[in-house]
Amino acid sequence: MYRMILNETSYFGAGCREAIATEAGRRGFKKAFFVTDKDLIRFHVADKVVEVFEKAGIPYEIYSDVKANPTIANVQNGVAAFKASGADFIVALGGGSSIDTAKGIGIVVNNPEFADVRSLEGVADTRHKAVPTFALPTTAGTAAEVTINYVIIDEAATKKMVCVDPNDIPSVAIVDPELMYSMPKGLTAATGMDALTHAIESYITPGAWVMSDMFELKAIEMIAKNLKAAVDNGSDPVAREAMSQAQYIAGMGFSNVGLGIVHSMAHPLGAHYDTPHGVANALLLPYVMEYNAESPAAPKYLDIAKAMGVDTTGMSEAEGVKAAVEAVRQLSLSIGIPQKLHEIGVKEEDLHQLAIDAFNDVCTGGNPRPTSVEDIEALYHKAF
Known part of the structure; x- marks a missing residue:
């Protein structure tokens, strides 16, 4: 049995933020709780949403207590602010941090028994849907909106x-x-590689099936074709639009079939060092792909290589594995992603604890190759 959970409604294309007014009106909503971060306010990206509120006469309250890696306190403060605001829906603008904060707020408001937030870890048995939320991504990577x-x-x-x-x-x-036009080069590169990681990990996870495979292969193809152009010229409308769609398509798949140990290993780096999630994923991806080639997923690497733009005619499975890993590594290098953990401030003496944390991460169960703390620690050392 397979399950697909997607948004009720999705809009795509330049200027589609105007749909906030359409959807709020259609659903009878009266006041927005606008979750975003201080940088998006400072660089006037949030103004583009505020303009929609003001033109449509939708009252709103801004909540911007959002860290790059959002915390329990960010969620709890947001719950209190939402309750005080009198709002009846949430509009979240940002990368994964703003949208994840909004998700936590929306869940706790409607499921107050989970107010300590820690009880939401893993698969939470909440009874009620979150406060209705409209999610507008400003990065092409996390797919948090889907x-x-x-x-x-x-x-x-x-x-x-x-x-x-x-x-x-x-x-x-x-x-x-x-x-997404104002995203700096480094963030464009990191979030784009995050989307590629989502697509590749969920393409080779044991839970993958025909529908998720369809999404992930298309996402890999679009990212391989458009990411470098989006990094090199942030206002390239064709590349930006393709990347905005590709990361969403990847999200449609991975949200429903899961991820693997690239994410398990990236999460502790974010927790211990505040490493940007996309950078951690991008750096670790080729090492973990090599490791996972020794699994039943190996034949799928030929498909990955082909989607990355490699001519795979006549290639053996082993050649396909090598080609897929090399194509990912070359894309990563071409957009300036660091290749070793020591370059981003990771300490060698922390690798054992990082491996324990990674092994216990919820994503580990989705890896195509059974793993251990020792294997993960060896991978960290290889990437060090």
């Missing part, structure tokens, strides 16, 4: 909690590439 997952930092335990809950999926996804 997934049933969100990640919150437990600062006391130095841990990234991965929360999986069908009740948290935004009602409406609004994927407007115009909101």
